[in-house]
Amino acid sequence: MGSQAADQPERRQQLNQGLLAPTERERLIAAMAATCAEKGYAATEVAEVLSRTGVQRKVFEKNFAGKADCALSAVDQILAETTRAAASAFRPELADWEKLLRGVQALLELFAAQPSYARLACIEARGAMGAEAYERYTAGIRVLIAMLDRARAYAAVSAPASATRAAIGGPEFLIRRELIGGRAERLPQLLPDIIYGTVVPFLDQQEALGYAELAREILRNGG
Amino acid sequence: MASLVPDAIIRMTPTEMEPAARDRLLDSMLIALAEQSRAVLSLPGVLADAGVSEAEFAAEYTDVDACLAAAYQRLTARIETVVRAGCESGEEWPERVRGALGALLGELAGDPQMARVLTRTYPSIDATAQARYQAFVESFAPMLSGGRELAGSAELPAEVEALALGALEAILFEEIESGRAAELLELAPSILFSLLVPFLGPGQATAEMEKARRGS
Numbered sequence: 001m002g003s004q005a006a007d008q009p010e011r012r013q014q015l016n017q018g019l020l021a022p023t024e025r026e027r028l029i030a031a032m033a034a035t036c037a038e039k040g041y042a043a044t045e046v047a048e049v050l051s052r053t054g055v056q057r058k059v060f061e062k063n064f065a066g067k068a069d070c071a072l073s074a075v076d077q078i079l080a081e082t083t084r085a086a087a088s089a090f091r092p093e094l095a096d097w098e099k100l101l102r103g104v105q106a107l108l109e110l111f112a113a114q115p116s117y118a119r120l121a122c123i124e125a126r127g128a129m130g131a132e133a134y135e136r137y138t139a140g141i142r143v144l145i146a147m148l149d150r151a152r153a154y155a156a157v158s159a160p161a162s163a164t165r166a167a168i169g170g171p172e173f174l175i176r177r178e179l180i181g182g183r184a185e186r187l188p189q190l191l192p193d194i195i196y197g198t199v200v201p202f203l204d205q206q207e208a209l210g211y212a213e214l215a216r217e218i219l220r221n222g223g
Numbered sequence: 224m225a226s227l228v229p230d231a232i233i234r235m236t237p238t239e240m241e242p243a244a245r246d247r248l249l250d251s252m253l254i255a256l257a258e259q260s261r262a263v264l265s266l267p268g269v270l271a272d273a274g275v276s277e278a279e280f281a282a283e284y285t286d287v288d289a290c291l292a293a294a295y296q297r298l299t300a301r302i303e304t305v306v307r308a309g310c311e312s313g314e315e316w317p318e319r320v321r322g323a324l325g326a327l328l329g330e331l332a333g334d335p336q337m338a339r340v341l342t343r344t345y346p347s348i349d350a351t352a353q354a355r356y357q358a359f360v361e362s363f364a365p366m367l368s369g370g371r372e373l374a375g376s377a378e379l380p381a382e383v384e385a386l387a388l389g390a391l392e393a394i395l396f397e398e399i400e401s402g403r404a405a406e407l408l409e410l411a412p413s414i415l416f417s418l419l420v421p422f423l424g425p426g427q428a429t430a431e432m433e434k435a436r437r438g439s
Contacts, residue, residue, distance in 0.1 A: 040349035042261065126396075128347035134400075157425045159416065160432065162394055166417035169393020170386030177361070177385065180354050190382065197386035197421055205424030209377055 013081075016113070025063045027053045030116075032067075033074040037116035037179075041071060041124040068130060075125050075136055078110075078117035082140070085110045086147075096150060101195055101215055103147070104171070105223065108187040108194070111175060115184035122176055144168050148198065155202040163201040170197035188223075191215045238282040240275065247273040248280070249294035253345075256291060257336045261348045288348070292355070295345050298337065299359045305330050306363065316369040317423070317431045321415055323366055324391075328407040328414070331395065335404035342396050360392050361385070370422030383421045390417040412436045 015022055022030065031052040035044045046067050050057055064070040089102035111118035121140070125133040145164050152159070171194040178187050192215040200208035240248070251273040255264050266287055270280060284290040309326025313319040331338040346356035364384040371379055380386070394414055398407055412435040420428035 038350065040347070040351075040353060042347055043349040123353060127343050127353070155425070157429045159420075159425060159429070160413035162410065162413045163417055163420070165397065166390035166394055166414070169391070169417075170389035170421070173360070173389020173392055174382055174385055177357060180350075180357050193380040193382040193386065196380045197382070197390075201417065201420045201425055201428075203425070205374075205377060208424075209379075212380055 024053070024055050024059050028055055028060055028063060028070060029074045029077065032070045033078075033116040033120050036071060036074075036124050037119040041120070041128040044071075046070075068132070071120065071124070071129060072133060072136070074117055074120050075129075075133055078114060078121045079136060079140055081110055081114075081117075082107060082121075083143075096154075097199075097211060097214075100147070100151070100198070101191075101211065101218070104194055104198065105188065105191055105215075105218070108175075108191060111179070112184050112187040115179055115182075118175070118184065119179045122172065122179060141165070141168060151199060151202045156204050159201045167198050167201050170194075189219065191219060238276075238278040240279045240283055244273065244275050244279065245283070248275045248290070249297050252287075252290055252294040253298060253337065253340050256294075256344055257340045260344070261291070291345065291348070292352075295340075295352070295355060298341060299355075299362075302327065302330055302341070303359075303362060307366075310366050316373060317419060319369070320367065320418055321411075321431070321435055323363075324415055324418060325408070325411055328411055331399065332405050332407045335399065335402075338395075338399045338404040342392075342399050360388055363388055367418070367422070370419065373427075374422055379422065387418050387421045390421075 015026065028049060031049045032044070035048050035052065039048075044067065046057075046060060049067075049070070050060060060070070064073070085106035086103045089106045090099045091102075094102065111122075121137065125137040145168065148164050148167060152164070171190075174190055174194060174197075175187060178184055178190070192212040195215045196208050196212040199211055203211075248269070251269045255269045255272075259265065264287060266280070270277060280290070284293065305326045306323045310319045310323035312322035331341075341359075342356070346353045367384045367387055370387075371383070391414060394410065394417065395407070398404060398410065412432045415435050416428045416432040419431050423431070
Protein backbone atom coordinates (compact mmCIF):
# COMPACT_ATOMS: atom_id res chain seq x y z
CA MET A 1 0.00 0.00 0.00
CA GLY A 2 2.49 2.66 -1.07
CA SER A 3 2.08 6.40 -0.96
CA GLN A 4 -0.24 7.65 -3.66
CA ALA A 5 -1.39 10.95 -5.11
CA ALA A 6 -3.30 11.83 -1.95
CA ASP A 7 -0.05 12.03 0.00
CA GLN A 8 1.58 14.61 -2.28
CA PRO A 9 1.67 18.10 -0.77
CA GLU A 10 1.07 19.89 -4.11
CA ARG A 11 -2.07 17.89 -4.76
CA ARG A 12 -3.18 18.38 -1.15
CA GLN A 13 -2.84 22.12 -1.56
CA GLN A 14 -5.07 22.05 -4.64
CA LEU A 15 -7.56 19.85 -2.81
CA ASN A 16 -7.64 22.24 0.14
CA GLN A 17 -8.31 25.11 -2.25
CA GLY A 18 -11.22 23.20 -3.78
CA LEU A 19 -9.49 23.00 -7.16
CA LEU A 20 -9.68 19.20 -7.35
CA ALA A 21 -12.25 16.60 -6.42
CA PRO A 22 -10.92 14.11 -3.85
CA THR A 23 -10.45 10.47 -4.80
CA GLU A 24 -11.98 7.72 -2.68
CA ARG A 25 -8.57 7.15 -1.08
CA GLU A 26 -8.33 10.84 -0.18
CA ARG A 27 -11.85 10.83 1.25
CA LEU A 28 -11.03 7.78 3.36
CA ILE A 29 -7.87 9.39 4.73
CA ALA A 30 -9.76 12.59 5.55
CA ALA A 31 -12.55 10.65 7.27
CA MET A 32 -10.01 8.61 9.24
CA ALA A 33 -8.35 11.83 10.46
CA ALA A 34 -11.71 13.38 11.36
CA THR A 35 -12.94 10.30 13.23
CA CYS A 36 -9.69 9.89 15.14
CA ALA A 37 -9.83 13.58 16.08
CA GLU A 38 -13.30 13.13 17.55
CA LYS A 39 -12.91 9.80 19.31
CA GLY A 40 -9.20 9.09 19.51
CA TYR A 41 -7.37 6.53 17.37
CA ALA A 42 -7.93 3.53 19.64
CA ALA A 43 -11.69 4.12 19.79
CA THR A 44 -12.01 4.64 16.02
CA GLU A 45 -13.41 1.84 13.88
CA VAL A 46 -13.07 1.41 10.12
CA ALA A 47 -16.86 0.91 9.91
CA GLU A 48 -17.38 4.49 11.05
CA VAL A 49 -14.92 5.78 8.46
CA LEU A 50 -16.80 3.86 5.77
CA SER A 51 -20.12 5.18 7.01
CA ARG A 52 -18.84 8.79 6.91
CA THR A 53 -17.62 8.45 3.33
CA GLY A 54 -20.12 6.03 1.86
CA VAL A 55 -17.14 4.12 0.45
CA GLN A 56 -17.41 0.33 0.37
CA ARG A 57 -15.18 -1.85 2.52
CA LYS A 58 -13.63 -3.57 -0.50
CA VAL A 59 -12.46 -0.15 -1.76
CA PHE A 60 -10.95 0.57 1.65
CA GLU A 61 -9.18 -2.80 1.60
CA LYS A 62 -7.88 -2.14 -1.91
CA ASN A 63 -6.28 1.09 -0.72
CA PHE A 64 -5.15 0.25 2.81
CA ALA A 65 -3.88 -2.78 4.72
CA GLY A 66 -6.11 -1.75 7.62
CA LYS A 67 -6.95 1.04 10.07
CA ALA A 68 -3.33 1.64 11.03
CA ASP A 69 -2.24 1.94 7.40
CA CYS A 70 -4.96 4.48 6.63
CA ALA A 71 -4.20 6.54 9.75
CA LEU A 72 -0.45 6.41 8.98
CA SER A 73 -1.21 7.79 5.52
CA ALA A 74 -2.96 10.73 7.18
CA VAL A 75 0.06 11.26 9.47
CA ASP A 76 2.43 11.11 6.48
CA GLN A 77 0.27 13.63 4.68
CA ILE A 78 0.37 16.24 7.43
CA LEU A 79 4.08 15.65 8.06
CA ALA A 80 4.83 16.19 4.38
CA GLU A 81 2.80 19.41 4.43
CA THR A 82 4.52 20.54 7.64
CA THR A 83 7.94 20.01 6.08
CA ARG A 84 6.87 21.88 2.98
CA ALA A 85 5.41 24.79 5.00
CA ALA A 86 8.51 25.06 7.21
CA ALA A 87 10.88 24.80 4.25
CA SER A 88 9.08 27.58 2.38
CA ALA A 89 9.52 29.82 5.43
CA PHE A 90 13.24 29.06 5.71
CA ARG A 91 14.21 31.35 2.85
CA PRO A 92 17.99 31.94 2.64
CA GLU A 93 17.67 35.73 2.46
CA LEU A 94 16.03 35.86 5.92
CA ALA A 95 17.93 36.25 9.18
CA ASP A 96 18.02 33.14 11.40
CA TRP A 97 15.48 34.55 13.88
CA GLU A 98 13.08 35.44 11.06
CA LYS A 99 13.41 31.97 9.54
CA LEU A 100 12.42 30.50 12.88
CA LEU A 101 9.57 32.93 13.34
CA ARG A 102 8.19 32.40 9.83
CA GLY A 103 8.61 28.62 10.14
CA VAL A 104 6.62 28.49 13.38
CA GLN A 105 4.01 30.80 11.90
CA ALA A 106 3.59 28.53 8.86
CA LEU A 107 3.25 25.47 11.09
CA LEU A 108 0.60 27.11 13.30
CA GLU A 109 -1.40 28.24 10.28
CA LEU A 110 -1.25 24.77 8.76
CA PHE A 111 -2.43 23.14 11.99
CA ALA A 112 -5.22 25.71 12.35
CA ALA A 113 -6.40 24.92 8.81
CA GLN A 114 -6.20 21.15 9.29
CA PRO A 115 -6.96 20.43 12.95
CA SER A 116 -7.93 16.77 12.49
CA TYR A 117 -4.64 15.95 10.79
CA ALA A 118 -2.73 18.03 13.34
CA ARG A 119 -4.36 16.12 16.16
CA LEU A 120 -3.45 12.83 14.55
CA ALA A 121 0.22 13.84 14.21
CA CYS A 122 0.64 15.65 17.54
CA ILE A 123 -1.50 13.49 19.83
CA GLU A 124 -2.48 10.13 18.37
CA ALA A 125 0.86 9.34 16.66
CA ARG A 126 2.62 10.23 19.89
CA GLY A 127 0.56 7.98 22.11
CA ALA A 128 -2.08 5.72 20.65
CA MET A 129 -1.00 4.54 17.23
CA GLY A 130 1.88 2.18 17.91
CA ALA A 131 5.59 2.02 17.15
CA GLU A 132 5.54 2.98 13.47
CA ALA A 133 3.58 6.16 14.10
CA TYR A 134 5.65 7.04 17.17
CA GLU A 135 8.78 6.73 15.05
CA ARG A 136 7.32 9.24 12.58
CA TYR A 137 6.46 11.59 15.44
CA THR A 138 9.95 11.37 16.94
CA ALA A 139 11.54 11.82 13.50
CA GLY A 140 9.58 15.07 13.13
CA ILE A 141 10.74 16.21 16.57
CA ARG A 142 14.37 15.38 15.67
CA VAL A 143 14.11 17.68 12.64
CA LEU A 144 12.79 20.49 14.85
CA ILE A 145 15.56 19.89 17.39
CA ALA A 146 18.20 20.12 14.64
CA MET A 147 16.68 23.39 13.45
CA LEU A 148 16.51 24.88 16.93
CA ASP A 149 19.99 23.70 17.87
CA ARG A 150 21.22 26.39 15.47
CA ALA A 151 19.94 28.92 18.01
CA ARG A 152 22.52 27.58 20.46
CA ALA A 153 25.15 29.46 18.48
CA TYR A 154 23.64 32.63 19.97
CA ALA A 155 23.28 31.20 23.49
CA ALA A 156 24.03 33.61 26.32
CA VAL A 157 24.83 30.70 28.64
CA SER A 158 25.39 26.99 28.13
CA ALA A 159 21.93 25.46 28.42
CA PRO A 160 21.71 21.73 29.28
CA ALA A 161 21.48 19.23 26.42
CA SER A 162 17.80 18.54 27.07
CA ALA A 163 16.92 22.25 26.78
CA THR A 164 16.27 22.05 23.04
CA ARG A 165 13.81 19.17 23.41
CA ALA A 166 12.18 20.98 26.32
CA ALA A 167 11.94 24.22 24.32
CA ILE A 168 9.94 22.36 21.67
CA GLY A 169 7.84 20.65 24.35
CA GLY A 170 6.37 23.96 25.54
CA PRO A 171 4.88 24.92 22.16
CA GLU A 172 3.79 21.31 21.59
CA PHE A 173 1.87 21.41 24.85
CA LEU A 174 0.08 24.62 23.84
CA ILE A 175 -0.77 23.17 20.44
CA ARG A 176 -2.14 19.98 21.98
CA ARG A 177 -4.18 22.00 24.48
CA GLU A 178 -5.86 24.01 21.71
CA LEU A 179 -6.45 20.91 19.57
CA ILE A 180 -7.98 18.98 22.49
CA GLY A 181 -10.13 21.99 23.38
CA GLY A 182 -11.38 22.33 19.79
CA ARG A 183 -9.79 25.79 19.45
CA ALA A 184 -7.39 25.16 16.57
CA GLU A 185 -8.32 28.49 14.98
CA ARG A 186 -6.55 30.22 17.88
CA LEU A 187 -3.19 28.60 17.14
CA PRO A 188 -1.74 31.38 14.93
CA GLN A 189 -2.44 33.89 17.73
CA LEU A 190 -0.08 31.95 20.00
CA LEU A 191 2.92 32.83 17.80
CA PRO A 192 4.42 35.46 20.17
CA ASP A 193 4.25 33.19 23.24
CA ILE A 194 5.54 30.20 21.31
CA ILE A 195 8.47 32.16 19.90
CA TYR A 196 9.33 33.36 23.40
CA GLY A 197 9.23 29.83 24.81
CA THR A 198 11.33 28.49 21.95
CA VAL A 199 14.20 30.98 22.18
CA VAL A 200 14.32 32.00 25.86
CA PRO A 201 16.54 29.06 26.96
CA PHE A 202 19.26 30.29 24.61
CA LEU A 203 19.00 34.09 24.52
CA ASP A 204 19.01 36.92 26.99
CA GLN A 205 15.44 37.12 28.38
CA GLN A 206 14.94 40.69 27.13
CA GLU A 207 16.00 39.59 23.66
CA ALA A 208 13.49 36.72 23.77
CA LEU A 209 10.77 39.16 24.81
CA GLY A 210 11.84 41.34 21.89
CA TYR A 211 11.25 38.48 19.46
CA ALA A 212 7.82 37.90 21.00
CA GLU A 213 7.08 41.58 20.35
CA LEU A 214 8.22 41.21 16.75
CA ALA A 215 5.85 38.26 16.38
CA ARG A 216 3.02 40.42 17.76
CA GLU A 217 3.89 43.07 15.20
CA ILE A 218 3.72 40.50 12.39
CA LEU A 219 0.26 39.42 13.59
CA ARG A 220 -0.91 43.05 13.88
CA ASN A 221 0.23 43.65 10.32
CA GLY A 222 -1.73 40.67 9.09
CA GLY A 223 1.15 38.17 8.82
CA MET B 224 -27.97 0.78 73.73
CA ALA B 225 -25.42 1.90 71.14
CA SER B 226 -24.80 -0.37 68.18
CA LEU B 227 -21.50 -2.21 68.12
CA VAL B 228 -21.46 -2.06 64.31
CA PRO B 229 -19.70 1.00 62.90
CA ASP B 230 -21.97 3.56 61.15
CA ALA B 231 -20.12 3.19 57.84
CA ILE B 232 -20.97 -0.49 57.66
CA ILE B 233 -24.62 0.07 58.64
CA ARG B 234 -24.97 2.51 55.72
CA MET B 235 -23.67 0.00 53.18
CA THR B 236 -26.09 -1.91 51.02
CA PRO B 237 -25.27 -5.61 50.52
CA THR B 238 -23.46 -4.82 47.24
CA GLU B 239 -21.73 -1.64 48.37
CA MET B 240 -17.96 -1.85 48.24
CA GLU B 241 -15.73 -1.35 51.25
CA PRO B 242 -13.08 1.37 50.78
CA ALA B 243 -10.25 -1.16 50.96
CA ALA B 244 -11.90 -3.29 48.28
CA ARG B 245 -12.39 -0.22 46.09
CA ASP B 246 -8.72 0.65 46.48
CA ARG B 247 -7.76 -2.90 45.47
CA LEU B 248 -10.08 -2.74 42.48
CA LEU B 249 -8.72 0.60 41.26
CA ASP B 250 -5.14 -0.60 41.70
CA SER B 251 -5.91 -3.83 39.81
CA MET B 252 -7.56 -1.87 37.01
CA LEU B 253 -4.44 0.21 36.39
CA ILE B 254 -2.15 -2.80 36.62
CA ALA B 255 -4.33 -4.67 34.11
CA LEU B 256 -4.31 -1.63 31.82
CA ALA B 257 -0.52 -1.48 32.03
CA GLU B 258 -0.09 -5.19 31.33
CA GLN B 259 -2.86 -5.88 28.82
CA SER B 260 -3.91 -2.55 27.17
CA ARG B 261 -7.51 -1.32 27.14
CA ALA B 262 -8.55 -3.32 24.07
CA VAL B 263 -8.02 -6.70 25.73
CA LEU B 264 -8.48 -5.77 29.38
CA SER B 265 -10.38 -8.57 31.12
CA LEU B 266 -12.88 -7.43 33.75
CA PRO B 267 -13.33 -10.90 35.32
CA GLY B 268 -9.55 -11.13 35.77
CA VAL B 269 -9.42 -7.71 37.43
CA LEU B 270 -12.32 -8.55 39.76
CA ALA B 271 -10.68 -11.83 40.73
CA ASP B 272 -7.37 -10.10 41.47
CA ALA B 273 -9.12 -7.47 43.60
CA GLY B 274 -11.46 -9.91 45.34
CA VAL B 275 -14.49 -7.88 44.24
CA SER B 276 -17.75 -9.42 43.03
CA GLU B 277 -19.53 -8.45 39.81
CA ALA B 278 -22.46 -7.17 41.87
CA GLU B 279 -20.20 -4.89 43.89
CA PHE B 280 -18.60 -3.62 40.69
CA ALA B 281 -21.95 -2.98 39.03
CA ALA B 282 -23.24 -1.11 42.06
CA GLU B 283 -20.45 1.42 41.76
CA TYR B 284 -19.43 1.68 38.09
CA THR B 285 -21.45 1.72 34.90
CA ASP B 286 -18.68 -0.01 32.93
CA VAL B 287 -14.94 -0.66 32.71
CA ASP B 288 -14.23 2.82 31.35
CA ALA B 289 -15.96 4.48 34.29
CA CYS B 290 -13.87 2.38 36.66
CA LEU B 291 -10.68 3.18 34.74
CA ALA B 292 -11.52 6.89 34.93
CA ALA B 293 -11.92 6.60 38.70
CA ALA B 294 -8.63 4.72 38.96
CA TYR B 295 -6.83 7.36 36.88
CA GLN B 296 -8.36 10.16 38.93
CA ARG B 297 -7.13 8.46 42.10
CA LEU B 298 -3.64 8.09 40.62
CA THR B 299 -3.44 11.75 39.55
CA ALA B 300 -4.87 12.97 42.87
CA ARG B 301 -2.18 11.00 44.74
CA ILE B 302 0.57 12.50 42.58
CA GLU B 303 -0.86 16.01 42.96
CA THR B 304 -0.83 15.63 46.75
CA VAL B 305 2.80 14.48 46.75
CA VAL B 306 3.86 17.30 44.42
CA ARG B 307 2.04 19.94 46.47
CA ALA B 308 3.76 18.68 49.60
CA GLY B 309 7.11 18.90 47.79
CA CYS B 310 6.28 22.46 46.74
CA GLU B 311 5.81 23.50 50.37
CA SER B 312 9.32 22.40 51.28
CA GLY B 313 11.11 25.57 50.14
CA GLU B 314 11.07 29.25 51.12
CA GLU B 315 11.86 30.95 47.82
CA TRP B 316 9.95 30.19 44.60
CA PRO B 317 12.83 28.38 42.81
CA GLU B 318 13.27 26.16 45.87
CA ARG B 319 9.57 25.36 45.95
CA VAL B 320 9.63 24.41 42.27
CA ARG B 321 12.71 22.27 42.91
CA GLY B 322 10.92 20.54 45.80
CA ALA B 323 7.82 19.90 43.70
CA LEU B 324 9.90 18.59 40.80
CA GLY B 325 11.88 16.28 43.07
CA ALA B 326 8.65 14.89 44.53
CA LEU B 327 7.17 14.32 41.07
CA LEU B 328 10.28 12.64 39.70
CA GLY B 329 10.53 10.48 42.81
CA GLU B 330 6.95 9.27 42.34
CA LEU B 331 7.46 8.44 38.68
CA ALA B 332 10.87 6.83 39.18
CA GLY B 333 9.51 4.69 42.02
CA ASP B 334 6.92 3.03 39.79
CA PRO B 335 7.88 3.12 36.09
CA GLN B 336 4.88 0.99 35.12
CA MET B 337 2.43 3.47 36.66
CA ALA B 338 4.44 6.35 35.16
CA ARG B 339 3.70 4.94 31.70
CA VAL B 340 0.03 4.40 32.53
CA LEU B 341 -0.10 8.04 33.62
CA THR B 342 1.55 9.53 30.54
CA ARG B 343 0.69 7.18 27.70
CA THR B 344 -1.42 4.06 28.29
CA TYR B 345 -4.45 5.70 29.86
CA PRO B 346 -4.44 8.90 27.75
CA SER B 347 -4.32 6.74 24.59
CA ILE B 348 -7.70 5.12 25.36
CA ASP B 349 -9.82 7.84 23.77
CA ALA B 350 -10.25 11.60 23.37
CA THR B 351 -11.76 12.02 26.85
CA ALA B 352 -8.86 10.20 28.49
CA GLN B 353 -6.38 12.39 26.59
CA ALA B 354 -8.20 15.50 27.83
CA ARG B 355 -7.93 14.21 31.42
CA TYR B 356 -4.16 13.84 31.08
CA GLN B 357 -3.85 17.33 29.62
CA ALA B 358 -5.92 18.74 32.51
CA PHE B 359 -3.75 16.88 35.02
CA VAL B 360 -0.57 18.46 33.66
CA GLU B 361 -2.21 21.90 33.50
CA SER B 362 -3.29 21.58 37.15
CA PHE B 363 0.29 22.38 38.18
CA ALA B 364 0.23 25.82 36.54
CA PRO B 365 -0.71 27.73 39.74
CA MET B 366 2.43 26.37 41.43
CA LEU B 367 4.52 28.07 38.78
CA SER B 368 2.80 31.44 38.57
CA GLY B 369 4.77 32.74 41.57
CA GLY B 370 7.71 32.94 39.17
CA ARG B 371 6.16 35.94 37.45
CA GLU B 372 7.04 38.11 40.44
CA LEU B 373 10.72 37.28 39.96
CA ALA B 374 10.77 38.43 36.35
CA GLY B 375 11.45 42.02 37.44
CA SER B 376 10.00 44.67 35.19
CA ALA B 377 9.59 42.25 32.28
CA GLU B 378 6.00 41.46 31.35
CA LEU B 379 6.02 37.75 30.66
CA PRO B 380 3.81 36.13 28.00
CA ALA B 381 0.37 34.92 29.11
CA GLU B 382 1.26 31.29 28.40
CA VAL B 383 4.52 31.15 30.28
CA GLU B 384 3.27 28.58 32.84
CA ALA B 385 2.00 26.30 30.06
CA LEU B 386 5.32 26.64 28.21
CA ALA B 387 7.19 25.55 31.33
CA LEU B 388 4.85 22.62 31.97
CA GLY B 389 5.09 21.53 28.35
CA ALA B 390 8.88 21.54 28.58
CA LEU B 391 8.67 19.31 31.65
CA GLU B 392 6.09 16.99 30.11
CA ALA B 393 8.08 16.49 26.90
CA ILE B 394 11.15 15.31 28.81
CA LEU B 395 9.15 13.07 31.15
CA PHE B 396 7.17 11.49 28.31
CA GLU B 397 10.28 10.64 26.31
CA GLU B 398 12.24 9.29 29.26
CA ILE B 399 9.34 7.12 30.40
CA GLU B 400 8.69 5.93 26.86
CA SER B 401 12.38 5.04 26.46
CA GLY B 402 12.27 2.87 29.57
CA ARG B 403 14.35 5.29 31.64
CA ALA B 404 11.71 6.30 34.20
CA ALA B 405 13.74 4.83 37.07
CA GLU B 406 16.60 7.25 36.30
CA LEU B 407 14.45 10.40 36.20
CA LEU B 408 15.85 11.87 39.42
CA GLU B 409 19.27 12.13 37.75
CA LEU B 410 17.74 14.60 35.28
CA ALA B 411 16.28 16.83 38.00
CA PRO B 412 18.80 19.71 37.60
CA SER B 413 18.45 19.98 33.82
CA ILE B 414 14.64 19.66 33.97
CA LEU B 415 14.64 22.36 36.66
CA PHE B 416 16.47 24.64 34.21
CA SER B 417 13.69 24.18 31.63
CA LEU B 418 10.95 24.78 34.21
CA LEU B 419 12.53 28.01 35.48
CA VAL B 420 13.96 29.52 32.30
CA PRO B 421 10.69 30.99 30.92
CA PHE B 422 10.37 32.99 34.17
CA LEU B 423 13.96 33.79 35.11
CA GLY B 424 15.86 33.73 31.82
CA PRO B 425 18.86 31.47 31.15
CA GLY B 426 21.35 33.15 33.53
CA GLN B 427 19.33 32.68 36.72
CA ALA B 428 17.92 29.34 35.59
CA THR B 429 21.48 28.06 35.10
CA ALA B 430 22.43 29.27 38.58
CA GLU B 431 19.47 27.36 40.06
CA MET B 432 20.40 24.28 38.03
CA GLU B 433 23.95 24.42 39.41
CA LYS B 434 22.61 24.78 42.97
CA ALA B 435 20.47 21.68 42.40
CA ARG B 436 23.50 19.77 41.06
CA ARG B 437 25.46 20.70 44.17
CA GLY B 438 22.47 19.83 46.33
CA SER B 439 22.66 23.24 48.01
